[in-house]
Amino acid sequence: MQSIFEQKIKIGISACQFGSKVRYNGKGRDMLQNLGRDRSEFIWTPVCPELTAGMGVPRACIKLSKGNGIDFWNGEAIVKNKEGKDVSSWIKKGSISCMETLERAEIDVFIFMEGSPSCGVYRTSLKNQRLGNPPGTFGALLLQKDIFLIPSVDLQSPIRWWDWKRRMVVFIWLKKQEINNEIDLKEMWKRVSYICHELSEVETSKIKHEIAKIYVSKNNQPESYSKVKKQILDLLRRPAEMEMIKKWLWKNYIHLKEREGVIAEDILEPDILRNMTHVLEEILSIEKKVREKNISFRSSPINYKPKR
Ligand code: SF4
Structure with missing residues (x-):
């Protein structure tokens, strides 16, 4: 068994953490700048389920209602935007499409934006210490897969x-x-x-x-x-x-x-x-x-x- 791993690792990442200004308020952060030379050692695939859903930038922020991301995929929870509109079907399409992209890219790792109602895995709120309704809608899909998950905040x-x-x-x-x-x-x-x-x-x-x-x-x-x-x-x-x-x-x-x-x-x-x-x-x-x-x-x- 070789103890050297030479294949370039393929990593998916929440696009707003890759520097793309795709958040609901038009913001984004390049968290990879914290990695220095390590950045070039991987192949990156940034995705944004909300943008892929067709919701645009800027957009009204969204919230899970009646449950978490797992309940959402089981048809028991919905996603509403700040204006009260049910955007569940959009979120489903955007999330499935992003997951298909990640599968085609053959990623083994995903770096997620913690606290998002879409990409969050262990919390879906950014307010103080509140956890919200984890996992988020896309986070729930990520958890079902055999993927190594890293919160982007830890890159700092x-x-x-x-x-x-x-x-x-x-x-x-x-x-x-x-x-x-x-x-x-x-x-x-x-x-x-x-x-x-x-x-x-x-x-x-x-x-x-x-x-x-x-x-x-x-x-x-x-x-x-x-x-x-x-x-x-x-x-x-x-x-x-x-x-x-x-x-x-x-x-x-x-x-x-x-x-x-x-x-x-x-x-x-x-x-x-x-x-x-x-x-x-x-x-x-x-x-x-x-x-x-x-x-x-x-x-x-x-x-x-x-x-x-
Ligand atoms: S957290 Fe996910 S859905 Fe929200 S802006 Fe970032 S990539 Fe898009």
Whole structure:
């Protein structure tokens, strides 16, 4: 199993976060400018379900009524605009058309504008801490698919982006792996087990339990392998806690120092107070050293090196 991923990753994005001024009030933000050189490492497909619906810019803002985006697709909720007009059929057409575009573009990842009644996934309101009626109408469609979802607001934080990117790369790598026998399973688990531990000890024990069941029962049915793969993919969607990132950075460093002779003077113990910008500098410095030596860094086990 290759630990280098060379295929350029295809990412869909809410168009208003790609710099297109398509929001109801004619605004938009280029969130990708936060990524620096990373921006050119991906192929982007921006979509706007409300614009594709034919609602134009500027337009009256919309609101889910009688339920969330899932209820909407089940025919139990509707979408109204500020003037009280039912625009449900427009939103349906716009959302389906955008999803078809994303499918043709073969995206594996979508960066969504959180807080929108269309693209929002975990909240559909931007007001204070209110969640609204999540997911939004397009967010509900995104959740049904096997897509890695990233809130655009996290692109503003370099450490958050590092965390999303490393999990995204492992997610897509794993999605494309064929796990057909115990050897494949063992090799895959060797690569991803540490990042799983870092994300959640509880979920990792459940995965380990499932793997142990396969070894003990000699159950080589494809469904058993798929079940483990799905558990890991679900876990990889979950953001890491900042404290865990710090703790595992130290654990990994000690491992690399003892086993591989990697020395980096600037890695601090987890209890030493410092901000996350500093922690990210430590991570990047060790990641660079490890990649130069062509050995594995367990917190980001798959090296993303897209071909130009
Ligand atoms: S949040 Fe989605 S629907 Fe709203 S403007 Fe942005 S891309 Fe369009």
